[in-house]
Amino acid sequence: MSTDSAATPPAPAAARPAARGRIIAVTSGKGGVGKTFVSANLAAALARRGERVLVLDADLGLANLDVVLNLFPKITLHDVFTGKAQLEDAILPAPGGFSVLLAGSGLVEYSRLTVEVREKLLEVIDKVAPRYDRIILDTGAGISDVVLYAVSLADDVLVVATPEPTSLTDAYATIKVLATQQQRHAVRLVVNQTSRLGEGRVIRGQLQQVIDRYVTPQMQDPGVPFKLDLLGEIPTDTAVREAVQKRRLLLESLPGCPAAQGISAVADKLMS
Amino acid sequence: MDSPTPPQSPKSASLRLDVALQLLQQSGVSLPGTRESNPSGWLQAVIDGLCELSSRDALTGLANRRQFELAMAREIDRVARAGEPALVLMIDIDHFKKVNDTHGHPAGDLVLREVGRALHDCIRPMDTVARFGGEEFAMILPNCPPAFGQTVAERVRSRVASRPVSVAPGQEVSITVSIGGAFAPQWVRSSAPLWIERADQQLYRAKAEGRNRTCLEMPPVSHVSAEEKGLLFGTSQFQDLE
Numbered sequence: 084m085s086t087d088s089a090a091t092p093p094a095p096a097a098a099r100p101a102a103r104g105r106i107i108a109v110t111s112g113k114g115g116v117g118k119t120f121v122s123a124n125l126a127a128a129l130a131r132r133g134e135r136v137l138v139l140d141a142d143l144g145l146a147n148l149d150v151v152l153n154l155f156p157k158i159t160l161h162d163v164f165t166g167k168a169q170l171e172d173a174i175l176p177a178p179g180g181f182s183v184l185l186a187g188s189g190l191v192e193y194s195r196l197t198v199e200v201r202e203k204l205l206e207v208i209d210k211v212a213p214r215y216d217r218i219i220l221d222t223g224a225g226i227s228d229v230v231l232y233a234v235s236l237a238d239d240v241l242v243v244a245t246p247e248p249t250s251l252t253d254a255y256a257t258i259k260v261l262a263t264q265q266q267r268h269a270v271r272l273v274v275n276q277t278s279r280l281g282e283g284r285v286i287r288g289q290l291q292q293v294i295d296r297y298v299t300p301q302m303q304d305p306g307v308p309f310k311l312d313l314l315g316e317i318p319t320d321t322a323v324r325e326a327v328q329k330r331r332l333l334l335e336s337l338p339g340c341p342a343a344q345g346i347s348a349v350a351d352k353l354m355s
Numbered sequence: 356m357d358s359p360t361p362p363q364s365p366k367s368a369s370l371r372l373d374v375a376l377q378l379l380q381q382s383g384v385s386l387p388g389t390r391e392s393n394p395s396g397w398l399q400a401v402i403d404g405l406c407e408l409s410s411r412d413a414l415t416g417l418a419n420r421r422q423f424e425l426a427m428a429r430e431i432d433r434v435a436r437a438g439e440p441a442l443v444l445m446i447d448i449d450h451f452k453k454v455n456d457t458h459g460h461p462a463g464d465l466v467l468r469e470v471g472r473a474l475h476d477c478i479r480p481m482d483t484v485a486r487f488g489g490e491e492f493a494m495i496l497p498n499c500p501p502a503f504g505q506t507v508a509e510r511v512r513s514r515v516a517s518r519p520v521s522v523a524p525g526q527e528v529s530i531t532v533s534i535g536g537a538f539a540p541q542w543v544r545s546s547a548p549l550w551i552e553r554a555d556q557q558l559y560r561a562k563a564e565g566r567n568r569t570c571l572e573m574p575p576v577s578h579v580s581a582e583e584k585g586l587l588f589g590t591s592q593f594q595d596l597e
Contacts, residue, residue: 226577248588255587256577263573293586301573303560 106218108237112253114224116245117275122221123151127179127334128350134216136181141233142223149185152177153330159187164203179332208236226260241271262298268307273349274316283316314352317345379404412486415471423485423493427547430495434539441539442499444508445554449531449566451490462522469520477511508534508569531567
């Protein structure tokens with residue numbers, strides 16, 4: 084039917100067959116659950132394990148990646164988008180041994196997802212993808228079109244949730260949209276700020292149960308089960324607050340603390 | 356200040372326009388004035404007439420695929436800017452080959468024309484309906500909220516089904532269509548081919564599920580019902596841990 088493949092841009096990464104898991108979107112639904120904290124520290128943990136990692140601020144200027152990493156970039160994605168700088172010059176080394184591509188506050192004007200922004204973001208990702216083992220897209224809070232677009236570019240989605248009912252509800256709503264709109268049958272879960280061992284497993288079970296009952300039947304292929312995969316849990320840890328306030332990576336400042344160990348376990352599971 | 360000299364008019368007398376004029380005459384386009392009395396106005400009318408011809412499907416008079424893709428590009432742009440929901444429908448005549456094989460190609464043409472007319476009768480002024488190719492038609496419905504999509508598509512389907520086509524005196528053929536639809540790619544990468552592909556996938560589904568039906572891609576649902584929340588928090592697994 085529509086056979087003009089020459090005019091067709093590359094399929095969304097979700098549909099690309101090769102390199103599963105290389106581009107991973109970190110999202111949450113609700114804000115303030117530690118999404119950027121997880122993105123940055125997971126990147127550091129993966130870098131320690133020998134991966135070449137790039138974290139991209141896919142929140143287009145509203146992410147706090149620069150704050151978390153204590154970076155003051157002179158050149159950002161905004162300059163690349165407006166043709167003022169080369170992509171190479173916007174890629175910065177971060178403290179944890181990985182690279183970052185920050186959006187810059189100028190991109191706030193792009194918080195509406197125009198065709199232009201979509202194309203530019205895609206172009207950037209396609210250009211950097213071959214040079215890294217893993218690209219982490221740190222998306223914004225909520226289920227906006229920018230977030231869903233960024234997620235549509237990723238092979239894998241990692242949803243960060245806390246045990247708070249509001250966070251769980253938003254995480255569930257996000258998973259529901261990803262399942263019904265992007266027809267994803269697998270999502271990874273990290274439960275942050277757990278207060279007891281095994282809480283992550285319980286929460287995964289709760290979410291899976293509601294997904295099986297209300298989401299999977301709505302999917303185009305309801306016969307294929309939806310797999311919510313628990314990558315790990317990160318316990319509530321006062322060291323996290325201290326690291327964030329000092330604007331340092333937890334994995335750098337206190338690699339032995341329980342939260343850092345939780346993140347390391349997430350990295351191990353992701354690589355396995 | 357008035358422009359004292361009019362823009363230099365093209366030397367229309369030296370242009371080879373025989374084929375163009377023949378095409379326009381054949382399709383009933385009348386030109387204002389004469390080539391001599393108003394050369395630039397006349398030439399503009401020739402060009403307009405040719406543009407019109409190149410955007411229409413000769414058999415059905417609907418927009419052709421080229422025109423449809425232009426309309427889609429405009430709509431994608433508008434959706435990105437205004438965020439309004441828009442729907443694309445791909446409409447395929449069921450068992451069209453059988454009509455051709457049983458009643459001959461002239462009957463097939465008649466069916467295409469009648470289906471085209473039925474589709475044209477269901478649309479609003481801002482909608483675009485086109486013959487996409489062969490027995491496949493396409494529609495763009497700007498500003499069509501997801502809640503109305505199924506009703507609109509169903510109206511199109513039943514309109515065609517309710518109008519048997521008279522292919523010969525006393526000989527009527529019942530015609531049905533399968534319809535696939537997808538809403539504007541508000542959340543995924545947007546281009547006309549991708550949007551059409553998503554609607555096409557739904558069309559395949561409508562065909563596979565038995566034809567004479569409409570299948571629309573589901574719009575994203577982010578609402579969490581009380582029931583869902585109940586199941587999410589209601590069970591006692593949290594207490595089980597303690």
